[in-house]
Amino acid sequence: MKKPRANSRDKILAAAADVARESGPGNLSLDAVAQRAGVSKGGLLYNFPTKAKLMQALVEHHLQEFQEALEEARRECAQGNLLAAYVKLSAKKFEEDQPPSAWIFSAIAEDPDFLAPIRVFQRELFDRLKAETPDFKALLLTYFAVEGMRSASLFDFQVLSEQERQSLVSSLLSVAKGKLAPVPEPA
Amino acid sequence: MKKPRANSRDKILAAAADVARESGPGNLSLDAVAQRAGVSKGGLLYNFPTKAKLMQALVEHHLQEFQEALEEARRECAQGNLLAAYVKLSAKKFEEDQPPSAWIFSAIAEDPDFLAPIRVFQRELFDRLKAETPDFKALLLTYFAVEGMRSASLFDFQVLSEQERQSLVSSLLSVAKGKLAPVPEPA
DNA sequence: CTTACTGTACCGTCTGGACGGTCTTGTCAA
DNA sequence: TTGACAAGACCGTCCAGACGGTACAGTAAG
Structure with a gap:
């Protein structure tokens, strides 16, 4: 009946992100993650022998996902413009603000060095x-x-209206395509 | 000398920021702060009856400081251009990266609601x-x-060289003064 | 037999914070 | 001037609970 294998890892990763969002980034405990993932604590520790490994996996998982999405966005973009693809992909992520990635704060709280892969x-x-x-x-x-x-x-600074955000994104796409020019100074 | 150690509060606030930076945002404990501030734990709890109050004070202190710096920067700025003042002040803060404000992550880890005043x-x-x-x-x-x-x-993403950062800041000041703009897309 | 867990019991450490005591300073009546 | 007293500022200790992690016995599938 058990469909073991990689399935558990992903479930745990997703559960960790959920717990971080719902209980606050500082309250991400292994017990809570295990419970949320429908896995025993032993099982969690089996997949991620330490909390640090869990955090690391969280970061790397996210980075890999973004990377893949970026490559795909690029393929869909005219002339494979990387900058435009980056703008578009990011804008898309901001729209679906359902999951504000609170897990990243958990990782930082655990150890700021978890940012290193992101820096790279x-x-x-x-x-x-x-x-x-x-x-x-x-x-x-x-x-x-x-x-x-x-x-x-x-x-979660909601400083822009929907229209304003779209306006900014389209400005950015314009600039990304090289449409930026100095305005002649009035005499 | 009505208040023998009225500056205790400030010392504690500074100590908290230091501890957050040095021990990591997740390891900001009251004991560590008290020790760092040269104050007993009882003394700390006297000034800030709970950890949450400490965090709140940290946020508010920082906001107030920034606010005052902004008003001053504005006075020094030609025509009191607020946007230009904001750019300049921020750029100045980024240069002195000595204290990367790690305390904010401590606050978020403690409770994400501490961001509310910042949002406002x-x-x-x-x-x-x-x-x-x-x-x-x-x-x-x-x-x-x-x-x-x-x-x-x-x-702490150091993605720009010194020159590049200056270039960006001067671009921003140009834009802020209306001397550079995205070209509207041709109909 | 191995892989991939479950479930329970347990340990050592850390942490927030409650509490009671102490020292200093200001106030004010006599 | 002085002595009593209150309030303010701070010290040191103690503790209940939470958390990360270990250990281990059991089990179901391949």
Whole structure:
């Protein structure tokens, strides 16, 4: 009857994210995760021998997912514009704000070093963007504005209306396509 | 000397920020804070009767400081341009990355609701910016790019070189002053 | 026999916070 | 001036509970 194997791992990972969101990032306990995942504590510890390993897996799982989504978004994007794909993918994630990734705060609370893989990821992504984007200033503006939106959604700052957000996204796509120009100064 | 150690509160607040940075946001314990502040645990509990009150004070203290710095930066800014002041002040904070505010993660881990005052602050600030900035699209771009930089500095993503950061800041100031704008898409 | 768990019992440590005591300072009547 | 007294600021200790992790016996499937 048991369908063991990888299924459990994913269930546990999802449960951890749920618990972090519902009980607060500081109250993510192994007992709670096990219960939520419908798994015994022993079973949890069998899959992730320590809490640190759980957190690490959480981070890596998320990164891998994002990476795959990015590659796919790029394929769907005109001329394979990476920056535009990044903007679009991020915007899509911000819309479905159902799961505000609170698990990341759990990981940071556990040990700030869990951010290291994210740092590497972010750095590599930025380097790729630098290599592929002709207008560097436009890249800077776009990239950081997207990160700003991500930050706002992470902390749940709802500062923009639906329209305003769409307006910003379309501005960003314009800039990403190199449509940024100095305005002539009035004499 | 009505209050023998009136600055105890400030010492404790500073100590809490230090401990959060040095021991990790998840290891901010009252004992550690008390020790760091050169105060007994009883003394700490006297000033902040509960850990939650400590966290709240941490957030409010920080907000108040930022608010005052912003008003001052504005006075120093040409035409009292609020957006430009915001950019400049934020940029200044990012340079002195000595104290990456890890205490905020402690607060979130303790209880995500501690973000509420920040949300209010951010909303009010944005509303003021909206009222005072003629070009709304430029505001969006600038504001979120600044938030993106803040996020990068918070998570310690060092993705930019010194030059690159300065370049971005000057771009942002240009946009803030209306000298750079996304070109509207041709119909 | 191995894999992949379940279930229970247990341990050592850490933490928030309650509590009672102590020292210092200010106030005010005599 | 002085002595009594109250309030403010802080100290040290103790404790119940929670948490991460271990150990181990059992079990069902392949």
